[in-house]
Amino acid sequence: MKITKVLALLLCTAALASQAAQDDYKKEIQVGSDRQFGSLKDKVMTFVDNVKVQQGSLLIEADKLEVIATEGKGKEVFIASGNPAHYSQEFEQGKKIIAKAKEIKYDVGxxxxxLIGEAELSQAGSMVQGSVIRYNLVKQELAAEADGKKSERVTTVFTPEGKQDQ
Structure with a gap:
C-alpha cells in the first residue's frame, strides 16, 4: 500500500511539473557572468565567474559555463562546472526541483x-545521489548510476508524507 502511495505521489508531481517545464522551455535563455569570451565562427562561448543561466524559472549557477551551439538554434548544449554547480526550477503549486554536481550538462534540444560528479537531485522531499544522474526535464524521467566502485552506490531517500520541505 505504501509503495502505491509513493508511486501515485511521484506521478502527480511529474504531471504538475511537466506543465510548468513546458512553459519555461518556450522562453529565451539568458546568460550572465563577470567575463565571457569565445568564437562566433565556431559557435562556442565560455562564461566565467558568477555565471547564471535563466530560462523562465530554470536557473543554473556555476563558476564556468561553456555553450556549444554547433547544432543550431534551440539545440545548444550548456556545460556548467563548479564546486558544485547548482540547478533549480519551480513548478506549479510551489513544487521545486533542486540539483547540484561538479558538472551540469543541459541539452536544450x-x-x-x-549531473556528473557528486550528483544530487531533490524533488518533493525525495532525494537521489550518485556519480551520474540523467534527468529528462519534460518527461520527468530519471536514471542514476554509481561510479563502479564497490564502496559507492546510488542512494535514494524518500521523505514520509507530511514531512516534505518543498
Whole structure:
C-alpha cells in the first residue's frame, strides 16, 4: 500500500511539473557572468565567474559555463562546472526541483539534464545521489548510476508524507 502511495505521489508531481517545464522551455535563455569570451565562427562561448543561466524559472549557477551551439538554434548544449554547480526550477503549486554536481550538462534540444560528479537531485522531499544522474526535464524521467566502485552506490531517500520541505 505504501509503495502505491509513493508511486501515485511521484506521478502527480511529474504531471504538475511537466506543465510548468513546458512553459519555461518556450522562453529565451539568458546568460550572465563577470567575463565571457569565445568564437562566433565556431559557435562556442565560455562564461566565467558568477555565471547564471535563466530560462523562465530554470536557473543554473556555476563558476564556468561553456555553450556549444554547433547544432543550431534551440539545440545548444550548456556545460556548467563548479564546486558544485547548482540547478533549480519551480513548478506549479510551489513544487521545486533542486540539483547540484561538479558538472551540469543541459541539452536544450533534448530537454535533458546530466549531473556528473557528486550528483544530487531533490524533488518533493525525495532525494537521489550518485556519480551520474540523467534527468529528462519534460518527461520527468530519471536514471542514476554509481561510479563502479564497490564502496559507492546510488542512494535514494524518500521523505514520509507530511514531512516534505518543498
Amino acid at each position: 533534448a530537454a535533458l539534464l546530466i
